[in-house]
Amino acid sequence: MKPINVxxxxxxxxxxxxxxxxxxxxxxxxRRAGREIRITTVADRNTKRAREIAGGRIKITDDAFSVxxxxxxxxxxxxxxxYTVAKDLVLxxxxxxxxxxxxxxxxxxxxxxxxxxxxxRRDVMVAFEAxxxxxxxxxxxxxxxxxxxxxxxxxxxINGTTNFILSxxxxxxxxxxxxxxxxxxxxxxxxxxxxxxxxxxxxHKATIMSAIAFGIPMQFDxxxxxxxxxxxxxxxxxxxxxxxxxxxxxxxxxxxxxxELRVHPALVSAKRLLANVEGAMNAVLVQGDAVGxxxxxxxxxxxxxxxxxxxxxxxxxxxxxxxxPEHRVPHLAFQPERVRDVPVLPIxxxxxxxxxxxxxxxxxxxxxxxxxxxxDGGISIDAMVQKEAGEGESQTDIILLTHRTVEKNADAAxxxxxxxxxxxxxxxxLRLETLQGI
Amino acid sequence: MKPINVxxxxxxxxxxxxxxxxxxxxxxxxRRAGREIRITTVADRNTKRAREIAGGRIKITDDAFSVxxxxxxxxxxxxxxxYTVAKDLVLxxxxxxxxxxxxxxxxxxxxxxxxxxxxxRRDVMVAFEAxxxxxxxxxxxxxxxxxxxxxxxxxxxINGTTNFILSxxxxxxxxxxxxxxxxxxxxxxxxxxxxxxxxxxxxHKATIMSAIAFGIPMQFDxxxxxxxxxxxxxxxxxxxxxxxxxxxxxxxxxxxxxxELRVHPALVSAKRLLANVEGAMNAVLVQGDAVGxxxxxxxxxxxxxxxxxxxxxxxxxxxxxxxxPEHRVPHLAFQPERVRDVPVLPIxxxxxxxxxxxxxxxxxxxxxxxxxxxxDGGISIDAMVQKEAGEGESQTDIILLTHRTVEKNADAAxxxxxxxxxxxxxxxxLRLETLQGI
Numbered sequence: 001m002k003p004i005n006v007x008x009x010x011x012x013x014x015x016x017x018x019x020x021x022x023x024x025x026x027x028x029x030x031r032r033a034g035r036e037i038r039i040t041t042v043a044d045r046n047t048k049r050a051r052e053i054a055g056g057r058i059k060i061t062d063d064a065f066s067v068x069x070x071x072x073x074x075x076x077x078x079x080x081x082x083y084t085v086a087k088d089l090v091l092x093x094x095x096x097x098x099x100x101x102x103x104x105x106x107x108x109x110x111x112x113x114x115x116x117x118x119x120x121r122r123d124v125m126v127a128f129e130a131x132x133x134x135x136x137x138x139x140x141x142x143x144x145x146x147x148x149x150x151x152x153x154x155x156x157x158i159n160g161t162t163n164f165i166l167s168x169x170x171x172x173x174x175x176x177x178x179x180x181x182x183x184x185x186x187x188x189x190x191x192x193x194x195x196x197x198x199x200x201x202x203x204h205k206a207t208i209m210s211a212i213a214f215g216i217p218m219q220f221d222x223x224x225x226x227x228x229x230x231x232x233x234x235x236x237x238x239x240x241x242x243x244x245x246x247x248x249x250x251x252x253x254x255x256x257x258x259x260e261l262r263v264h265p266a267l268v269s270a271k272r273l274l275a276n277v278e279g280a281m282n283a284v285l286v287q288g289d290a291v292g293x294x295x296x297x298x299x300x301x302x303x304x305x306x307x308x309x310x311x312x313x314x315x316x317x318x319x320x321x322x323x324x325p326e327h328r329v330p331h332l333a334f335q336p337e338r339v340r341d342v343p344v345l346p347i348x349x350x351x352x353x354x355x356x357x358x359x360x361x362x363x364x365x366x367x368x369x370x371x372x373x374x375x376d377g378g379i380s381i382d383a384m385v386q387k388e389a390g391e392g393e394s395q396t397d398i399i400l401l402t403h404r405t406v407e408k409n410a411d412a413a414x415x416x417x418x419x420x421x422x423x424x425x426x427x428x429x430l431r432l433e434t435l436q437g438i
Numbered sequence: 439m440k441p442i443n444v445x446x447x448x449x450x451x452x453x454x455x456x457x458x459x460x461x462x463x464x465x466x467x468x469r470r471a472g473r474e475i476r477i478t479t480v481a482d483r484n485t486k487r488a489r490e491i492a493g494g495r496i497k498i499t500d501d502a503f504s505v506x507x508x509x510x511x512x513x514x515x516x517x518x519x520x521y522t523v524a525k526d527l528v529l530x531x532x533x534x535x536x537x538x539x540x541x542x543x544x545x546x547x548x549x550x551x552x553x554x555x556x557x558x559r560r561d562v563m564v565a566f567e568a569x570x571x572x573x574x575x576x577x578x579x580x581x582x583x584x585x586x587x588x589x590x591x592x593x594x595x596i597n598g599t600t601n602f603i604l605s606x607x608x609x610x611x612x613x614x615x616x617x618x619x620x621x622x623x624x625x626x627x628x629x630x631x632x633x634x635x636x637x638x639x640x641x642h643k644a645t646i647m648s649a650i651a652f653g654i655p656m657q658f659d660x661x662x663x664x665x666x667x668x669x670x671x672x673x674x675x676x677x678x679x680x681x682x683x684x685x686x687x688x689x690x691x692x693x694x695x696x697x698e699l700r701v702h703p704a705l706v707s708a709k710r711l712l713a714n715v716e717g718a719m720n721a722v723l724v725q726g727d728a729v730g731x732x733x734x735x736x737x738x739x740x741x742x743x744x745x746x747x748x749x750x751x752x753x754x755x756x757x758x759x760x761x762x763p764e765h766r767v768p769h770l771a772f773q774p775e776r777v778r779d780v781p782v783l784p785i786x787x788x789x790x791x792x793x794x795x796x797x798x799x800x801x802x803x804x805x806x807x808x809x810x811x812x813x814d815g816g817i818s819i820d821a822m823v824q825k826e827a828g829e830g831e832s833q834t835d836i837i838l839l840t841h842r843t844v845e846k847n848a849d850a851a852x853x854x855x856x857x858x859x860x861x862x863x864x865x866x867x868l869r870l871e872t873l874q875g876i
Contacts, residue, residue, distance in 0.1 A: 001764075021586055021728045028588045031653055031776040034764060129583070135729035137583025145567070145575025148459055148749030150466045215469055273711055273735060290459045291573035291746035294736030297711060298729060308729035311586030323765040326439075326472065327758055338469035 149288030587726030
């Protein structure tokens with residue numbers, strides 16, 4: 001069969017990795033795909049770097065749009081990133097009848113509904129395994145491997161930068177700022193780490209997973225997004241003492257009235273595999289009604305792990321590019337006419353457990369007052385620890401773990417607690433995920 | 439689109455689960471597959487039980503062959519198990535142009551080459567996600583999700599019965615026999631547990647994974663198969679003290695001269711996620727050259743987890759049943775004409791590390807003699823522990839961990855050690871897997 005010609009837009013880290021793996025494993029890939037898959041054109045603003053990486057045998061251009069129009073190109077890989085040029089390029093490729101492979105989670109989370117609608121009109125595929133959890137084939141697992149299930153929830157460590165920082169904070173007792181600096185020094189965090197540490201990147205990925213898990217549109221603007229910048233070392237220590245680790249989780253959960261879609265730090269029992277995912281690794285836990293819990297673990301970033309996902313998509317698209325659309329897996333797992341407009345619930349409607357830390361005066365009756373407030377709010381307490389006051393100190397910390405409750409009720413109780421004379425300052429509240437049933 | 443009609447052969451545990459999940463999730467499945475998938479005929483020797491499970495609206499027969507000939511049936515699910523009738527039925531279905539979905543690892547590991555050749559001749563699909571690791575979509579991950587990679591090795595906990603027994607032995611200090619009895623009481627082990635505890639079931643699954651990971655034929659008869667029946671509690675205890683857990687692993691590893699294909703108990707560092715897979719759970723670790731290590735975890739058995747895999751296959755087959763064969767993923771991941779006759783290496787050529795336990799006289803020079811034998815054999819010692827002799831005892835245990843070496847060299851050294859006057863009885867040898875590179 002004739003080779004498949006691929007145009008690569010953007011030859012940075014992942015683009016370079018894709019180029020290298022396609023070359024190195026050309027034989028193994030052809031053994032699987034049944035034909036050669038070759039990058040024939042690379043578009044990059046830095047044509048000099050592109051030439052250094054891609055060598056002399058292929059076409060190099062700084063005009064990415066020309067690639068989307070090239071009649072010789074069957075598939076366009078978009079690895080430029082961001083929402084602006086990348087969006088125009090992806091839409092142009094689609095309009096020109098090209099299949100698209102992209103690793104661009106921001107683009108899909110924010111403009112995915114528009115992009116997939118355009119792809120359907122033109123009968124082309126838009127594949128995006130690399131957009132979530134790098135080399136872990138989680139999109140395929142959700143879309144195809146677990147297709148028998150009513151998926152109940154997905155919870156993942158889907159940002160390696162923040163997981164690395166949290167591992168460093170715990171292992172070495174570092175502050176957030178020190179751990180971030182270490183991550184930057186080692187190349188795990190970018191110079192501007194905002195998207196990672198504020199949870200935005202994880203929220204892009206959680207949004208994509210919510211769409212393919214539940215058959216709903218992308219609703220990134222409705223996601224609750226909370227990063228790790230305000231996390232204090234003391235809470236990591238206390239959590240550890242109680243048998244928990246703090247992870248930045250991306251969670252999509254189906255409820256009767258809608259879906260929860262949220263990214264925030266959360267306590268996870270140290271006995272769980274998910275709590276033991278360390279450093280820059282990623283892992284996604286999926287709960288399906290038939291299969292129960294399954295977990296997918298691996299490298300969520302990096303040149304070759306991400307290239308692994310990009311090329312897997314290339315092979316899938318190669319196999320199906322001349323097939324009728326009904327022979328293909330729907331872009332977002334569900335038939336487009338069967339996607340349902342299920343709303344994302346406000347964060348106050350979230351149901352989860354909580355870790356609360358409060359500074360209190362070390363005197364009789366304090367605990368009783370606090371316990372009464374929770375009882376009034378119908379919130380059950382799972383564990384309570386009062387730290388011994390230091391020598392000569394009149395204040396101490398109380399740490400409380402609640403059972404699952406509705407977030408707005410927890411917040412109401414916290415407001416009442418903060419109003420007590422005996423409680424100093426604000427209550428620190430972290431969510432605690434049991435990762436079981438609904 | 440018209441519904442897909444499925445004939446189910448065998449409505450035992452998994453068949454019942456498949457029936458139940460297809461009914462319960464009919465809407466969710468149709469939202470994905472774009473059409474209804476319905477079981478229209480069930481064949482089971484026990485027609486009364488079949489009727490109880492499947493209800494009155496579908497055809498029940500005790501003649502499974504009639505289902506394979508039924509022109510109304512598009513896909514046949516084989517859940518009878520074993521090599522004999524199941525083989526005839528699968529081949530009959532293929533000859534009649536039916537697509538087949540099966541959970542039968544024994545059949546595929548032993549007769550897979552013949553079955554897939556027949557399926558190619560008739561242009562039908564034979565899907566088998568449920569044959570390995572139950573509900574975990576590991577076949578899809580290996581065949582499609584990691585298709586960019588040269589896969590270097592696969593190592594899995596792929597038999598829940600033995601993992602449950604090993605967890606019980608470790609947690610409760612039980613003997614193998616007591617843990618087996620407990621597993622039988624709780625339904626995790628069958629009345630005749632031979633296939634599980636002797637490693638045969640795991641070897642079937644490892645054989646299937648080796649074929650799709652490396653693009654080689656099924657070579658079950660060449661697999662090295664060792665179960666857990668001779669495992670002693672003392673070694674679990676000693677391993678634990680050294681920071682290791684003992685797991686029954688199925689391993690397929692690519693080497694220059696051939697592949698290692700082996701099932702046996704092995705020490706795994708307790709820090710590894712794989713070592714922390716407890717009870718009846720399954721997990722598979724895959725090392726690819728681009729993606730690095732990825733891990734897949736979930737329930738490896740049970741009615742609905744296995745049904746999850748069976749139905750995922752049904753949906754895949756439904757999507758592609760009218761597509762041209764080149765639009766389908768090859769049965770065994772690689773194009774049939776590109777499968778290579780790579781030999782399975784004899785077990786003596788295995789390269790791995792070892793745990794050795796020996797009973798020695800508690801007198802000077804013993805350690806020196808043993809160390810000399812290893813040095814002569816070019817085997818490096820990673821750790822050595824000599825247990826303190828009990829009060830009034832003249833013998834003690836030495837435990838040794840070696841670095842990686844060729845198995846026949848390790849065995850030669852062990853033979854020399856056993857010949858020493860100061861060493862009592864046989865040396866206990868267990869493999870220790872570092873689960874890193876080659």
